[in-house]
Amino acid sequence: MNTELFISRRLFFEKSSKKLLSRNIIKIALVGIALGLAVMIISVAVVTGFKNEIREKVIGFGSHIQVINFDSNNSYETKAVSRKQSFLSGLNELDGVKTVQVFATKPGMIKTDDYIQGIVFKGVDDAYDWDFFKNNLVGGRLPELNDSARSNEILISKQVANLLQLNISDKVVLYFINEDESTPRMLQLDISGFYQTSLEEFDNLFVIGDLQQVQRLNNWRTDQISGFEVVINEFTRIDEIEQEVRNTVLDYSRENDAILRTTNITREYPQIFDWLNILDMNVWVILILMALVAGFNMISGLLVLILERSKMIGVLKALGSPNWSIRKVFLYLSVFLTSRGMLWGNIIGVAFIVIQKTFEVFKLNPTTYYVDMVPVNFSIVHLLLLNAGTVVATFLMLIVPSYLVSKISPDKTIRFD
Known part of the structure; x- marks a missing residue:
């Protein structure tokens, strides 16, 4: 005892x-x-x-890991890569990878009669995971996308809508400039809904719409995109899984393919x-x-x-x-x-x-x-x-x-x- x-x-x-x-x-x-x-x-x-x-x-706007063209810099004006990649099946089979989805970005501006706002148009396709924006939707609905035709619907932040005095179903004109063109390209799109995350740096920037609109603006083919977003299950494994993604991309790369690189969200926004x-x-x-x-x-x-x-x-x-x-x-x-x-x-x-x-x-x-x-x-x-x-x-x-x-x-x- x-x-x-x-x-x-x-x-x-x-x-x-x-x-x-x-x-x-x-x-x-x-x-x-x-x-x-x-x-x-x-x-x-x-x-x-x-x-x-x-x-x-932050991850909701850019995913955990991105696979992009090696020549793309830190701006949102990216170099095109083919969406038909042999490594995609390998990425989806990696332990810890939830989804792999395509995206394209294009910097531009929204202009009304009285205001102007710089934005980044992020194009996605009908396979995009909308859970993040669905949870932060404060008005209207998500854009309806399909492969058969370009959608003119976009999702903007409530903050930008208030700044530019826009309402749901309003038509808004977006302007984009290509490097080899002197005249801006214009898109007239319909606002389908508002989102709000309270992250001003992102809410003031991102407009979400159809990937085919970005392809049209950049004169890209239908199989060209900015890159791939890799969503994982555990943030704590982001460095480990990024290394596996990088190895998989290199293993499947061919001699004439565009050189790709990987980056993760912590390096994209180190200050945060x-x-x-x-x-x-x-x-x-x-x-x-x-x-x-x-x-x-x-x-x-x-x-x-x-x-x-x-x-x-x-x-x-x-x-x-x-x-x-x-x-x-x-x-x-x-x-x-x-x-x-x-x-x-x-x-x-x-x-x-x-x-x-x-x-x-x-x-x-x-x-x-x-x-x-x-x-x-x-x-x-x-x-x-x-x-x-x-x-x-x-x-x-x-x-x-x-x-x-x-x-x-x-x-x-x-x-x-």
Whole structure:
């Protein structure tokens, strides 16, 4: 039988201890632990939720990985590649690849009688995955595309519509300039719907329409496109899967084919993803501070427990118990008390996440934060790691204060009344 664990459990459930001074001090310590753990759970949930929300919005405009012409630069004016590639079957069979879809982009501008706005026309075909824009649709409907004829319908952002004073079903004129032409090309298209992601950098830029319109503007054949978008299942594997995509493209390439290269969304928009990575540092600062607060709260409680139980310590020493055995009694007791505080911390933290996820109580200014409410991400893995980390950190911080047990003399404490 574990004697130390048995004694600590008796002390933990002892009813007479409610009259001791340490009981009130322990309550204060437990409140600190509960609030500290709740803050840690909420902080991790909010930051990971915010990162996921922004990341998914950026990916929605450009996918995880792109395969494009090697001669294409970082602008949206791209060099054509053939959509009939032998590596497509290999890409679709790669582990982690969800879909492979074609796209084409063309920079231009929208002009009305009073306003002008620079845009990028992104052309897609009828096999395009519209889930992202469907989830961010705020008015109208998605463009209807088919292979038989060019569609004149486009999807623009609500922000651009407000700026140019446009409504659904309005006709709008888009202007495009080719390098070898002095006269701009014009397209008169119909607005089928509005989307809104609150990412101004993208909302002000992208107009989504028919791939065949871009082919017409660039004098491309029907089998020519800007490149391929590869959508994957797990963002954490983006570098690994990009390498596999690159290897697959190289394996299937032929001598006379256009040279292709791969890029991923983190390299396309490094400023956004670097900013998101900086948020991790803020979380670590919060976690460390809250762990220190919880540890110091329990240190004060442990010291009071040892002083109040000095007579018991003296008796145990007189019976031959070594110092480390007695220290283990109080360390076990501290873990029990910490667990009680952590229970309430988990309840508070998880309750906040559930309430916010269900009712979206806390709102944000989308102009500043890119989202209109506080996003939260509940992860059982994060929850378990935070609880385990709190227990371990608190236990390690209590080892040194428990050394006070060795300073207590049995002959003095047993006679103390």
